Amino acid sequence: MSRDPVTIVTYDWVPEFPRGYVRDMRPRWTAEEAGIPYKIETVPLNDKTPGHLAIQPFHQVPILKDGDLTLFESGAMALHLADGQPELMPEDRTGRARVNQWVIAALNSVELPVMAWIIAAAFDKDDRAAANANDRLQPRLAQLADVLDGKDWLLGDRFSVADIIMVEVLRPAADEGALADHPVLLDYIARAKARPAFQRAHADQMAHWQAAEAERTNA
Ligand SMILES: N[C@@H](CCC(=O)N[C@@H](CS)C(=O)NCC(=O)O)C(=O)O
Incomplete structure (x- = not known):
């Protein structure tokens, strides 16, 4: 049964050293393992906004939106995405x-x-x-x-x-x-x-930072 994509929110850009490690890897990888479609939205790393604080009380990323539910804490997101997925979470x-x-x-x-x-x-x-x-x-x-x-x-x-x-x-x-x-x-x-799910998640995160860097360079 197909389901609506969830949204994973990460930064619009980060410097080079955390690329590949930013904690949106956790919900990305979990979603990849579970076959849950996801899209990416961003919040600014610099000039953090009140809108960001409204959905993440510590002004951090990642954030997960699943229908009406908005979650912060990457561990909570991974557990939520794994819920009902026997390949990630035992049923007993x-x-x-x-x-x-x-x-x-x-x-x-x-x-x-x-x-x-x-x-x-x-x-x-x-x-x-x-x-x-x-x-x-x-x-x-x-x-x-x-x-x-x-x-x-x-x-x-x-x-x-x-x-x-x-x-x-x-x-x-x-x-x-x-x-x-x-x-x-x-x-x-x-x-x-x-x-393969790790590799897809990692490659997608790296592609996100590459695109962000290109946009910043061209701005
Ligand atoms: N416990 C939080 C930690 C989140 C966290 O440290 N996020 C980093 C990016 S990986 C961040 O937003 N750092 C910027 C900041 O703390 O201002 C989680 O697992 O979601």
Whole structure:
């Protein structure tokens, strides 16, 4: 049964370093996995508007519009898009609880130390702060690697929306070299990136930034 497209809102432009990582990847990739059509709308990155604040209380992206529903928080969007999609969300109560658990673990227990390290190492380029953040990040990565050792996905052999969120949390840190001591996690990310849905989502996001850059250059 065909359904109306959802709308994913992202920025009209971003500088080069976050391209490919902006969190609209999370609903994009989930929609691609679920076969849900989507279109893209934008809000300005610079000169943020009251209209943007009205639909995202922290003036951030992404935002998801699905009919009358408008959602902020990329994890909530991914869970919403996965709802009723057995290939992303188990139908049984226990399976759903496990997926919710791992989505929250990714966004809280893993994303916090990942972001602290990225801010120190890649944004601020503060070696001392980066070393401290790395000391906190590495044990958490080792714990996650223990969980994933011998498994393809967080639920075992079954891919789920929790893997989308976990991989998107890990990917920027992996690409900056923080996961070098964790081959289990690097393999996990590589498996996820091999999925056609990831590749379509990533290529579409990159095409969006390329078009935005061209428009800015020609303006
Ligand atoms: N927890 C939020 C974080 C959103 C977020 O940090 N978005 C970034 C882009 S990836 C943003 O809008 N940054 C600009 C800002 O915070 O002003 C989510 O997952 O949706």
